[in-house]
Structures are given as structure tokens and as C-alpha cells.
Amino acid sequence: MQEPYVLQVKDLHVSFKGQSGMVRAVRGVDINLPKGKTIAIVGESGSGKSVTVKAIMGILARNAVIDQGEIWYEGKDLVKATEEDFYQIRGKKIGLIFQDPLSSLNPLMKIGKQISEVFTVNYSMSKEEAKEKSLELMRAVGIPKAEERYNQYPFQFSGGMRQRIVIAIALANNPDILICDEPTTALDVTVQAKILDLIKQIKEERGISVIFITHDLGVVANMADEVYVMYAGKVVERGTCEEIFLDPRHPYTWALLSSMPDLESKDRLLSIPGTPPNMVSPPKGDAFAARNRYAMQIDLEEEPPMFQVSDTHYAATWLLHPKAPACEMPKFLQDKIRRMREEAQRYAR
Amino acid sequence: MQDNREVLLNVEDLCMEFRSKSRRGTSVVKAIDHVSFQVYKSETFGLVGESGCGKTTTGRAILRLYNPTSGKIELKGRDISGKMTTELRQYIAQNISTVFQDPVESLNPRMTVREIISEGLVVKGITDKAVLDEKVKNILEKVGLTMEHANRYPHEFSGGQRQRIGIARAIVVNPTMVIADEPVSALDVSIQAQVINLLNDLKDELGLTVIFIAHDLSVVKYFSDRIGVMYFGKLVELAESDELYQHPLHPYTKALLSAIPLPNPLIEKGRKIISYDPKAAHDYSVESPTMTEICPGHFVYASPSEAEAYRKERGM
Known part of the structure; x- marks a missing residue:
């Protein structure tokens, strides 16, 4: 693996077994994630952006097959990694934030427990220590009256606050990489602006690298250092924002x-x-x-192959062919x- | 207003309260709180605001899916807010139709496209099959589909096509007004543009009056002639769309506009976002606020002293 990149995806192909044959969802995707940067993947639904990150996290559906390709992280190829290997990576090294904060939280468990669980289970801390750590995190992601909120359930939180909790849980492990799969699509613009600011702030403070998936070009302009445009399972263009x-x-x-x-x-x-x-x-x-x-x-x-436009800018279109x-x-x-x-x-x- | 355009819909002091009883007593939610506005003939009136601000409730109250707590709704000069009668229901059904957000759930999966579109006509009393077929054919062509699609079921269509069917169903009865509640927010960007263009063409061609409800401010701006901004059940600002975007006056409108992410990396990264705190922004303990006209056609919910400040800000 080359040094400047924390994560490298090389020529990834993913298919799903469907009723009418194999669905080629991802057809040769290359992604380089530089350390401390944010890359955004844009594309319509069905372009393969979510499938790509699911492959990185090792959480593809059971009918999915990785046909070929490599995913390099810390000198390991995640395509060949076993479920046990993933226990050490998923959540701990690579955090994931989903679109819908309500369905990624357990409705029957108090918010505090859901955050502190990370500390008690992964780091075998005592309950008191874990609570202290969790409250610290809750304040860091901007939740007012953290002590009071600690004992509440997800339904008592607004959409924006829930997403903050999900971010807090993702941060509890101090991951190197944060993958955000449309984290603000379900939120109002005013709340969205605050969550985006929070993600940017966290990224700066902790030097985390971020993969941001969205279809909102405004959000891309706000967040991304580098942009990957996907269409029909391929990266068709990539470059700086x-x-x-x-x-x-x-x-x-x-x-x-x-x-x-x-x-x-x-x-x-x-x-x-x-x-x-x-x-x-x-x-x-x-x-x-x-x-x-x-x-x-x-x-x-x-x-068309990828034609180079500049050092950082590539596009796969025959229009760039010299002829x-x-x-x-x-x-x-x-x-x-x-x-x-x-x-x-x-x-x- | 300064001109003599025909007022099609007049909403005056509309209130909509929802009560729910629990052990602790009755709680009242004011979903719409003294809202007044007018919609002129052949214009598009946009309603924006966060979720829970009452924009959808307003649309539904106009459709009389709810019984308003108080206030008046007049359509073409006739009061439609009173007691519901069969005759009134027919009157509303013939004059107002709706395009819904979710193109999957708003189409009956067991009806063919022909049945979905012609249902409104049949209710109107048109039963001659040849006439119905002719109308269905015309309307399908208008929305960019063909007669071949008429015998298929909704599940055979993509999201954008389904929304076209929803639009065809709404306009086939020749309504006086269409209420479009988030018609494009469930669609992908590329499909969204197709549907927005279609709605725009139809609007021009048929001279439709549209109430456009959405949370995506750039879509509302693109589509509407005048825009009303709602916040917690209140209409806080109302103006022509260019005026509203260039000179927002109410602090909430400013906050809302500053939060739209712009697809322009040159300015987006350094942009300041204004936050809105109603308690800090207004002092209504001495003077009470009302809808005040700051400059022609631009109304803001403000107390007299605030209105004075807004006028100064606007250079009036």
C-alpha cells in the first residue's frame, strides 16, 4: 500500500445474484482516500456508491459477490479479510454513519447505554468511567444538558440530535476513517448545516479521513476536497472540488x-x-x-478508459481522446x- | 397588492389546532396559527419551512381534509371553510386537485394507469368510453407518456414516470388549482429536473394555479412566483420570489436561506451560517407582531418597531 493513502480501493467489482441474473452493481471502481481529507462520492440511486462503501465495511448483503478487486487498509486486503478480522476494523477503525438516525439506534435502549456500551464492551472500562467518557462525547457533539439526556430514549430526541448521537457512537472508538452515507438527507436544511459543520469540526480536530456519500451537489461543494462522480457502477470522473x-x-x-x-x-x-x-x-x-x-x-x-486532465483530474469519456x-x-x-x-x-x- | 389580478384563493386568519387527550389532560398543538395569504390566478405560490412548520397542514386544510379550527378559506369568492356538505365536497373535488410526494404510495397498485387517470372524470359524470379514452390519451401525451402505458400497472414504472402519472391524474379534471406537496423530493436529481420542467410547461400551457409546498428552497425559488415562509405554524414572511431571496428581512428567512448548501465550491466552503433563536431575536412583550407590508408586496410578521427597522434595512 502506498503511504499517503489511508484506504485504497482497486478495480472493485461487486455483483448481486438476482432473479433475472447477476446484477453488476459495481464495475471496476478505484478510490484513493488521502489522510485527513474528505472525498465525496456522488451519483444517482443505483449508481453503486452505497455498495462500494458496504464492500469496504464488509457488510454486503448475503447475495452479493465481490468478483474481483482489492481494498487496501493498513497493509491488509479487506476483500480477503475474515469476519474475525473485520471485528477489529468495523466500528473501531472505520466508523459508519447512516442516513436514517432513527433506525440505526436501538429504540428500547437508553441513549447513554448505547454510547457507553462501546467503552464497556470494547475497552472493558468500568461503568462509571464509561459514563464519564460518554458524557464527554455527548458534549463534544453538541448535545445540551448531557447528564439529563443520558437517561433518555431515542424517541425523545429530534432528528438532528439523533444524528449527533450516532456520530458520538461512531467517534467513541476513535476511528481513522468515517464513512457518512447520506447523513443529512433526512434532515431539514438548518439542521443539516449544523451537522455538516460538526462533521467538519471533528475531522479537523481528530485528523479523521472522511468518505462522504450524497446526491446533493451543494453538500459536496461544502464538504469535499475531492469528488468522485459515479454512474452505473463506475467512476466516470474524479477531481478536486x-x-x-x-x-x-x-x-x-x-x-x-x-x-x-x-x-x-x-x-x-x-x-x-x-x-x-x-x-x-x-x-x-x-x-x-x-x-x-x-x-x-x-x-x-x-x-472509454480514464483520461488524465490534470494531476488530480480524470474523466472516462471518449471526448477527451486526442482524435x-x-x-x-x-x-x-x-x-x-x-x-x-x-x-x-x-x-x- | 398594487395590481388588480384576480384572487383565486383567499385564506384569512386560518387556525388549525390538533387536540390530544392523555392522562395529564388535553394538549393542544397549534399547527397553523392565524395564517392569511392570497393566491392569484395562474400564479405559483410556494410554501417553505422546516418539517413540522405546518406547510402540509395548510395544504390539507385548503383541501378540507381537515376541519379548520377557525378562519376563512375562499375559493373563487365562495367560502369553503364552513360545514361540509356533499355539494361542497364535490365543489372542492372539482376545483382543487393534488400531486403527492410519494409516487409509489399515492397510486393504487391494483388499478391500471387508465383507471387511475379516468377515475376523476368518471366521478365528474363522464362515462362514455370513447370520450374517456380520448382524454386519457391526450393527457398521457402531455405528460410525456404514450397510450401504450395506459393498460399497465404502477409497479411497472420508474419513480419519475409514476410522478408523471400522478400529475396526469391531477390535471385531467381541469382543476382551477393544483396543490403540489413535495412533488419532486422523492426523486433523483436527474429525474427531478425532468419533472420540474414538465410541471413548468404544463403551468404555462394550461395556465394552472399551483400551490407548491416543499422544503428544498432552490426548487421552490426556481418554481414559484411568490413565496410564503412558515415557522412553527406562523407565516413569517411573504414576498415575490426574487425579492425574498435578494432581500430577506425576517431573521428566520435569513437563517433558512443561509443554510442552503450552494453547489459552488468557491463560496460554499467559507460561507457563514446564520442561526435563528426566536427568543433572542424578538421582544414581543411590549408590542405584539402582525403581518406588516414593508414594501409593495413584501410582508413580514413583525411588531411596529421591528417593521420600522426592516423598512430602514430595505431602504424604504
Whole structure:
């Protein structure tokens, strides 16, 4: 394993046994997670983003098969790791926060017990010590009146507070990596803003590396250092946040950015025609070709490799091939990016 | 308001209380607390706010799915808030239709698309099969589906297509007004844009009046002509959508707007988020607040002294 990365996913393929055949959910994903950074994985539902992190955590459903690939963490390949190995990693080294805080908490157990359990079970601390530690954590994630709250049940907490508790439990083990699977989708914008700030603050304080899964591009712009755009089980474009938003190269990224309504204009949105492909028999060439206005003949025949745009920016589209005809991003998006720059200038003043 | 646009819906001082009895006595929740607003013909009126602020309840009270505790609702000049009669129910059903959030649960899984769409027409008294077929065909084409889809069941469609069916069902009866309660929040970004474009086209083509309820502020801004912001059952600010986004006055609106994550990494990372604490922001012990017009068409829930400050802020 190379040093600067805490976690490396190499050419991961995951399939599910379905009634109509094997569903190829993830088809060759590479991810590098640098230490102390946040990477965001964006994509529509069914693009394989959740399956990828489930494979990292070793919590894939029983009908899932990892066809090939490697997941390197601390010099070990997690694909080959046994369930016993995962006991030492899951939760302890890699923490996970789910979308719905209510269903990830036990409704019959007091909040305090759910946090302190980590200390009594994993570190065999005494009850008093564990309580002390738990209260400390609850204060750290911003829960007022922690002593009083310690003896309450999940239903007595609001959505935002529940998510804070889930974060506290994830932090109890002092993990190296925190995986957040749409942690704020179920929350109101005002609460979402606070939770995002909390995750950022924790990341800074503890030097944790974060994998952030979301479909909200606004959240991505807020959180991510690096962005991976996934479509139909593949990473189609990756780059720094600025590169993806201001200089996108893949037609899918163009379409994704163009379909977001923005506050500045009332222009007609450029929607993506059609629906994502059926993953039982993924298309032969570029999976996005059927919905792509810029598709060429070769897109239907051969899968594009990752073309390098800069040291940090890669995109899998034939448009970047030296022989491809020059193709500019849609006018709509150019205007949008220009507005983004103008806005930033106005903001700086 | 300054102009003479036709008022289609007039909501005046609407209150909706829910009571629940327990051992400790009766507790009252004021879901809607003295809310007043008007919706003009052919406009889109957006209602935004956090979950639990009463925006959906307002929509449902207008549909008369609830009996309002007090207040008046007038549709085309007729009071529809009074005692429910068969005639009144028919009147409401013919004039207002709804598009719901969840396209899976709001379509009957045992009915074909043809049955779902034509049900409203049959209730209206149209039973001639040829006429029904013609109408179903037209409406399916309008929402981007074809007659081939008519004999299928909802489970055979994707989320975006189901929402199209939901929209077709709502507009086939030629309603005076459509209440769209979070119509796109269950859909993926790429599909969301398709449905938003469709709603926009239909609105222009048919001159629909829409009450658009949502929590996603960028979608509401994109879609609405005027927007009302609700907070804990109260309407705190009401203005044209550009005016509201450029010059928000009520501290809650400011907090809400500052919390929208913008898809722009250049400013998003350094953005300041304003928080709102009603106790610290307002002192209503001396003066009581009312809906006050700060500048033409821009109303804020404020006490007289606050209104003065807002006017200054707005440069009036």
C-alpha cells in the first residue's frame, strides 16, 4: 500500500445474484482516500456508491459477490479479510454513519447505554468511567444538558440530535476513517448545516479521513476536497472540488450540474433524458451513451478508459481522446459556471 | 397588492389546532396559527419551512381534509371553510386537485394507469368510453407518456414516470388549482429536473394555479412566483420570489436561506451560517407582531418597531 493513502480501493467489482441474473452493481471502481481529507462520492440511486462503501465495511448483503478487486487498509486486503478480522476494523477503525438516525439506534435502549456500551464492551472500562467518557462525547457533539439526556430514549430526541448521537457512537472508538452515507438527507436544511459543520469540526480536530456519500451537489461543494462522480457502477470522473464544479469534462457530470435548479436564474433546466441502464446486462460501451447528447459511435462500442486532465483530474469519456472532435460543454452550463465565478467575486468583496 | 389580478384563493386568519387527550389532560398543538395569504390566478405560490412548520397542514386544510379550527378559506369568492356538505365536497373535488410526494404510495397498485387517470372524470359524470379514452390519451401525451402505458400497472414504472402519472391524474379534471406537496423530493436529481420542467410547461400551457409546498428552497425559488415562509405554524414572511431571496428581512428567512448548501465550491466552503433563536431575536412583550407590508408586496410578521427597522434595512 502506498503511504499517503489511508484506504485504497482497486478495480472493485461487486455483483448481486438476482432473479433475472447477476446484477453488476459495481464495475471496476478505484478510490484513493488521502489522510485527513474528505472525498465525496456522488451519483444517482443505483449508481453503486452505497455498495462500494458496504464492500469496504464488509457488510454486503448475503447475495452479493465481490468478483474481483482489492481494498487496501493498513497493509491488509479487506476483500480477503475474515469476519474475525473485520471485528477489529468495523466500528473501531472505520466508523459508519447512516442516513436514517432513527433506525440505526436501538429504540428500547437508553441513549447513554448505547454510547457507553462501546467503552464497556470494547475497552472493558468500568461503568462509571464509561459514563464519564460518554458524557464527554455527548458534549463534544453538541448535545445540551448531557447528564439529563443520558437517561433518555431515542424517541425523545429530534432528528438532528439523533444524528449527533450516532456520530458520538461512531467517534467513541476513535476511528481513522468515517464513512457518512447520506447523513443529512433526512434532515431539514438548518439542521443539516449544523451537522455538516460538526462533521467538519471533528475531522479537523481528530485528523479523521472522511468518505462522504450524497446526491446533493451543494453538500459536496461544502464538504469535499475531492469528488468522485459515479454512474452505473463506475467512476466516470474524479477531481478536486473546484475541478469538478468549474471545469467538468464528462457529459454525465455536465448533465448532473445542469439539472440542479439554482437560485440565480429561471432558465429551463437541462434534464437528462431517459433512465439509468439495467445493470443485469450493462451496455457494451459507455453506460451513459444512451442518455448522452454528445455520444459518438465509439461510445456504443467500446468502454472509454480514464483520461488524465490534470494531476488530480480524470474523466472516462471518449471526448477527451486526442482524435475526438472538439466538444464544448453546453452553453447552459458555461453560463452557470460563469455565474458561479461572478458570485464568488461578489462574495469576496 | 398594487395590481388588480384576480384572487383565486383567499385564506384569512386560518387556525388549525390538533387536540390530544392523555392522562395529564388535553394538549393542544397549534399547527397553523392565524395564517392569511392570497393566491392569484395562474400564479405559483410556494410554501417553505422546516418539517413540522405546518406547510402540509395548510395544504390539507385548503383541501378540507381537515376541519379548520377557525378562519376563512375562499375559493373563487365562495367560502369553503364552513360545514361540509356533499355539494361542497364535490365543489372542492372539482376545483382543487393534488400531486403527492410519494409516487409509489399515492397510486393504487391494483388499478391500471387508465383507471387511475379516468377515475376523476368518471366521478365528474363522464362515462362514455370513447370520450374517456380520448382524454386519457391526450393527457398521457402531455405528460410525456404514450397510450401504450395506459393498460399497465404502477409497479411497472420508474419513480419519475409514476410522478408523471400522478400529475396526469391531477390535471385531467381541469382543476382551477393544483396543490403540489413535495412533488419532486422523492426523486433523483436527474429525474427531478425532468419533472420540474414538465410541471413548468404544463403551468404555462394550461395556465394552472399551483400551490407548491416543499422544503428544498432552490426548487421552490426556481418554481414559484411568490413565496410564503412558515415557522412553527406562523407565516413569517411573504414576498415575490426574487425579492425574498435578494432581500430577506425576517431573521428566520435569513437563517433558512443561509443554510442552503450552494453547489459552488468557491463560496460554499467559507460561507457563514446564520442561526435563528426566536427568543433572542424578538421582544414581543411590549408590542405584539402582525403581518406588516414593508414594501409593495413584501410582508413580514413583525411588531411596529421591528417593521420600522426592516423598512430602514430595505431602504424604504
